[in-house]
Amino acid sequence: MPASSPLPNPLIAAMSAYAPGEQPQGEGWVKLNTNENPYPPSAQVVQALQEAVGVKSANFRLYPSPDSAPVREAVSHLHGLPASQVVVGNGSDDILNLLIRAYAGPGRAVGMLDPSYSLYTVLAAAQGAPLVKVPLQADGSWSAEAIAQSGATVFFLTNPNAPLGFVFAASQVALLAERFAGLLVVDEAYADFAGVDCVALVKSHPNVVVTRTLSKAYALAGLRVGYALCPVGVAEILHRVRDSYNLDRLAQVAAVAALQDKTWLKVTVGKVCATRSLVGQRLQSLGWKVNPAAGNFIFAEPRSRTREPSLATAADAFEFLRARKILVRRFPHHPLTATGLRISVGTEAEMQAFLAAAEAWSQG
Numbered sequence: 001m002p003a004s005s006p007l008p009n010p011l012i013a014a015m016s017a018y019a020p021g022e023q024p025q026g027e028g029w030v031k032l033n034t035n036e037n038p039y040p041p042s043a044q045v046v047q048a049l050q051e052a053v054g055v056k057s058a059n060f061r062l063y064p065s066p067d068s069a070p071v072r073e074a075v076s077h078l079h080g081l082p083a084s085q086v087v088v089g090n091g092s093d094d095i096l097n098l099l100i101r102a103y104a105g106p107g108r109a110v111g112m113l114d115p116s117y118s119l120y121t122v123l124a125a126a127q128g129a130p131l132v133k134v135p136l137q138a139d140g141s142w143s144a145e146a147i148a149q150s151g152a153t154v155f156f157l158t159n160p161n162a163p164l165g166f167v168f169a170a171s172q173v174a175l176l177a178e179r180f181a182g183l184l185v186v187d188e189a190y191a192d193f194a195g196v197d198c199v200a201l202v203k204s205h206p207n208v209v210v211t212r213t214l215s216k217a218y219a220l221a222g223l224r225v226g227y228a229l230c231p232v233g234v235a236e237i238l239h240r241v242r243d244s245y246n247l248d249r250l251a252q253v254a255a256v257a258a259l260q261d262k263t264w265l266k267v268t269v270g271k272v273c274a275t276r277s278l279v280g281q282r283l284q285s286l287g288w289k290v291n292p293a294a295g296n297f298i299f300a301e302p303r304s305r306t307r308e309p310s311l312a313t314a315a316d317a318f319e320f321l322r323a324r325k326i327l328v329r330r331f332p333h334h335p336l337t338a339t340g341l342r343i344s345v346g347t348e349a350e351m352q353a354f355l356a357a358a359e360a361w362s363q364g
């Protein structure tokens with residue numbers, strides 16, 4: 001028997017895990033830190049799940065559809081793209097991982113706007129893919145030329161951007177796709193809240209993939225479903241590296257019901273967007289600097305009578321809120337995010353509680 005455990009793959013030894021937002025235990029939290037939907041999923045989802053665990057529970061002994069065929073059909077119907085161009089993942093994080101495993105690796109760089117979603121860096125590190133970061137400017141602009149020259153094999157454009165909230169027009173993304181030689185992945189986790197998407201580009205451009213999740217707009221973060229809309233030929237590549245049964249039966253049942261209930265999506269997204277604009281206005285009237293917000297979150301820089309914007313000011317506001325059981329998110333590691341807070345849009349009542357605390361802090 002060896003004296004110690006064997007060493008891991010050096011790539012894995014050198015990397016760190018993704019740091020997800022805190023999931024607090026216990027009751028009474030106003031949880032505005034991981035962009036979950038404050039409203040429940042569609043009643044049709046609940047009904048379909050009840051049927052699946054009730055009269056149909058004998059099916060649990062059987063493996064699920066390996067390629068989530070019923071979900072691919074529902075996605076195909078929703079976006080008007082053949083089911084053969086749809087890949088379903090265990091959350092869109094699974095899809096992002098498949099894209100990197102299939103298209104990036106040693107000598108095949110992953111690119112991203114900086115700041116954007118930090119999971120891309122973790123997934124790239126695990127595959128030994130170099131990482132190139134193209135700066136996002138404070139005004140929400142970026143250089144298509146810099147991306148075209150980045151040398152990336154796969155470039156992730158988070159649209160709307162997280163955590164800053166900017167949205168980029170499909171025409172701007174199309175121009176980028178025409179200049180960039182690699183695979184352009186438009187991560188549309190928040191597109192339902194933006195009223196802007198790049199799905200049409202998947203049909204017109206052979207190098208554009210759009211990824212979506214049911215975690216945000218469809219309120220199914222706990223069941224883990226996401227999907228990719230792929231140009232012809234790309235889906236077949238992603239299926240090669242996918243887990244054979246990457247979505248369980250319940251997740252597939254829930255996803256189909258959720259995707260079919262367009263009314264519930266419209267109602268809940270409408271409420272979130274209305275609350276988003278009210279909260280943005282209130283924060284501005286408190287003197288906070290508020291970014292344009294296209295997702296289900298607001299990025300804002302806390303300011304008070306006595307405090308200039310800084311990392312310490314943001315930390316102070318964060319702790320003030322946390323002491324009142326209101327949890328938001330800080331991103332202290334980038335100059336464009338270090339002085340701000342990302343606040344998920346909750347219910348009206350949750351946002352009233354948040355605004356009351358924000359006002360108390362601002363006057364302190």
Ligand SMILES: *Cc1c(COP(=O)(O)O)cnc(C)c1O
Pocket residue numbers: 090091092093094117158162187189212213214215221224225226
């Ligand atoms: C939330 C989020 C995802 C991941 O969604 P899951 O489907 O829950 O894995 C992907 N990209 C961005 C930018 C996100 O904010």
